[in-house]
Amino acid sequence: MILSSFRWRVAPATAVDAACRALAAERGISARLLGLLAARGVSTADELARFLAPAEEGLHDPRLLPDAEAALRRVAEARARDERVLVYGDFDADGLTGLSILTLALRSLGMDVEPYVPERLSDGHGLSLRAIDHADATGRTLILTADCGTSSAAEIDLARSRGIDVLVTDHHHAATWPAGAVAVVNPARDDSRYPERALTGAGVAWKVAHLLVGELDAVAGSAAPESGAAAELLRLPDSVRELADLALIGTVADVAPIVGENRSIALLGLEQLRAGARPGLAALLERAGVARDRLDLDDIGYAIAPRLNAAGRVGEAGRAARLLLASDPAEAVELASEIEAANLERREITKRALAEAVHALGLAPAPGGTATRAATETAVAPDGTAPAADLPAAGLPAALLVRGEWPVGIIGLIAGRLAEDYGRPAVVATALDAEGGALRASCRSGGAVNLAEALIACDDLLIRHGGHRNAAGFDIDPDRWPEFAARFLEIAAAEARPPGPAELTVDLVLPADSVDYALIREVGLLAPTGQGNPAPIVAVTGLTVTRVRSANGGHTQLVLRRSRDVLDAVAFRRPDLAAMLHEGDRIDVVARPGSRWFGGIESIQLEVIDVSAEGAQAAVSAQPVDGGRA
Numbered sequence: 001m002i003l004s005s006f007r008w009r010v011a012p013a014t015a016v017d018a019a020c021r022a023l024a025a026e027r028g029i030s031a032r033l034l035g036l037l038a039a040r041g042v043s044t045a046d047e048l049a050r051f052l053a054p055a056e057e058g059l060h061d062p063r064l065l066p067d068a069e070a071a072l073r074r075v076a077e078a079r080a081r082d083e084r085v086l087v088y089g090d091f092d093a094d095g096l097t098g099l100s101i102l103t104l105a106l107r108s109l110g111m112d113v114e115p116y117v118p119e120r121l122s123d124g125h126g127l128s129l130r131a132i133d134h135a136d137a138t139g140r141t142l143i144l145t146a147d148c149g150t151s152s153a154a155e156i157d158l159a160r161s162r163g164i165d166v167l168v169t170d171h172h173h174a175a176t177w178p179a180g181a182v183a184v185v186n187p188a189r190d191d192s193r194y195p196e197r198a199l200t201g202a203g204v205a206w207k208v209a210h211l212l213v214g215e216l217d218a219v220a221g222s223a224a225p226e227s228g229a230a231a232e233l234l235r236l237p238d239s240v241r242e243l244a245d246l247a248l249i250g251t252v253a254d255v256a257p258i259v260g261e262n263r264s265i266a267l268l269g270l271e272q273l274r275a276g277a278r279p280g281l282a283a284l285l286e287r288a289g290v291a292r293d294r295l296d297l298d299d300i301g302y303a304i305a306p307r308l309n310a311a312g313r314v315g316e317a318g319r320a321a322r323l324l325l326a327s328d329p330a331e332a333v334e335l336a337s338e339i340e341a342a343n344l345e346r347r348e349i350t351k352r353a354l355a356e357a358v359h360a361l362g363l364a365p366a367p368g369g370t371a372t373r374a375a376t377e378t379a380v381a382p383d384g385t386a387p388a389a390d391l392p393a394a395g396l397p398a399a400l401l402v403r404g405e406w407p408v409g410i411i412g413l414i415a416g417r418l419a420e421d422y423g424r425p426a427v428v429a430t431a432l433d434a435e436g437g438a439l440r441a442s443c444r445s446g447g448a449v450n451l452a453e454a455l456i457a458c459d460d461l462l463i464r465h466g467g468h469r470n471a472a473g474f475d476i477d478p479d480r481w482p483e484f485a486a487r488f489l490e491i492a493a494a495e496a497r498p499p500g501p502a503e504l505t506v507d508l509v510l511p512a513d514s515v516d517y518a519l520i521r522e523v524g525l526l527a528p529t530g531q532g533n534p535a536p537i538v539a540v541t542g543l544t545v546t547r548v549r550s551a552n553g554g555h556t557q558l559v560l561r562r563s564r565d566v567l568d569a570v571a572f573r574r575p576d577l578a579a580m581l582h583e584g585d586r587i588d589v590v591a592r593p594g595s596r597w598f599g600g601i602e603s604i605q606l607e608v609i610d611v612s613a614e615g616a617q618a619a620v621s622a623q624p625v626d627g628g629r630a
């Protein structure tokens with residue numbers, strides 16, 4: 001009996017205008033690729049031209065950023081007066097890369113810069129008093145922030161009263177911002193007219209580096225045209241292009257959508273990372289066992305970002321910053337092994353804390369935790385959201401809420417694992433200090449419950465809260481916890497997904513014989529894929545199983561026959577398929593088409609997400625041949 005894990009759904013075709021169609025024909029874009037592009041919002045000639053243009057053409061003029069002029073003026077002044085500058089970043093991967101970008105950019109302008117990395121426990125989030133004291137004590141009269149500062153009005157006023165100016169660069173959404181700052185360069189300000197809203201802290205820092213170096217570096221800026229310069233995009237200096245690897249890491253770490261300007265950052269950043277020019281990142285990749293030449297965004301998301309974040313979680317953020325800033329390869333290798341040790345320690349602590357949380361909740365360990373997780377990891381809809389995992393055993397509450405004594409730095413990780421393993425929102429709280437003060441909590445959701453809205457509905461019980469749909473956090477008085485838990489459960493129960501298999505949206509339906517190298521190349525044109533721009537998912541119909549084999553790591557390898565030859569396929573973390581499928585079964589599959597290289601030869605490989613008995617998925621069998629798309 002062949003049972004599908006998902007109910008398949010074919011993405012509705014998006015209308016493409018005639019000019020776009022004409023340009024596609026001119027550039028040799030097939031109807032099926034145009035259909036895939038349209039599903040990603042590329043449906044006019046203008047958008048298609050921009051998609052196909054070199055990465056640099058997707059960048060916006062940094063002079064359009066809010067307060068760009070004030071920021072430029074203040075930094076120019078600091079440089080002219082030989083002022084000493086402090087750069088302050090948040091301690092997560094986005095903040096650390098943003099801090100490194102600003103530090104390196106100001107140094108390239110010949111300025112005296114000290115990077116200051118806060119400690120999660122002693123400094124906390126936002127611009128800290130300790131940092132201001134430090135700037136004061138060391139004669140630094142200008143502080144630049146990265147990835148924070150928009151909500152630090154009081155600290156900024158205090159700095160000002162002590163003769164220290166603060167220039168904020170940040171990306172956190174804000175209806176108000178500190179009036180005492182010399183500039184608040186934040187495209188998420190309510191009054192921002194900057195064309196891109198989805199930059200991360202590192203992305204904004206990189207744009208500010210472009211602004212400062214492009215305008216102030218005599219050598220880099222000398223090529224600027226004398227007349228009508230304002231209408232031209234500020235030229236991208238090579239020294240700023242070389243910082244795109246750091247901007248990309250922050251962008252992936254903060255799960256920003258890889259579309260628009262972030263896509264340009266991704267393309268430019270991958271070029272730098274693959275070249276391996278930054279010793280710290282080259283050493284980190286080597287340690288993580290990632291081959292640089294085929295590096296993609298998944299490698300950054302799984303190998304680099306967690307290692308940088310781990311450092312921040314176990315009080316080693318300063319070391320991570322030194323790694324990113326290192327210019328000596330030997331020092332970089334040394335720092336990378338220390339970061340690796342911190343990563344292992346963080347994993348160990350998290351594993352123990354997760355077991356404690358599961359026990360405290362009275363849950364059975366997640367049924368084959370990996371299998372449940374596989375469903376959420378592999379099943380990604382075209383809009384970048386993962387459908388909720390199949391719900392495990394009935395009788396679980398609509399949300400999992402747990403209090404314990406864990407390091408603040410890992411509660412988000414525990415909440416994320418609980419939400420994934422048990423397919424429902426999770427809230428994990430821990431004491432901020434030993435004296436029975438406030439609790440700090442982290443929330444994660446698979447998408448069925450909007451956490452930001454749920455917390456707004458509990459606003460009266462919370463000291464402060466913030467976050468997004470799928471990830472949020474808050475502080476609460478311990479006395480208020482029971483009332484909060486009850487109300488949150490009620491909200492989660494009301495919004496929970498109806499029972500039944502989750503939907504899996506496929507981009508395209510193709511008969512097996514249409515899967516060819518041209519398709520693989522077309523899919524490659526959509527790279528780099530990641531958040532907001534997922535790898536295309538295709539339903540391939542009319543296959544016969546000729547070989548099934550379970551492989552190490554819980555994977556299933558398949559050989560599938562079509563009319564004249566066979567296709568190789570692999571299903572990662574799906575050990576169940578090896579037992580369910582038999583030689584001779586007629587099946588349809590949903591897969592990501594790709595290829596692998598072996599002994600210098602490329603061969604097509606389908607990365608299977610789900611299978612069904614041939615014709616059993618109504619949405620797919622109803623499709624005309626070749627999808628009839630575009």
Ligand SMILES: [Mn+2]
Pocket residue numbers: 094095147171200201202254
């Ligand atoms: Mn950030």
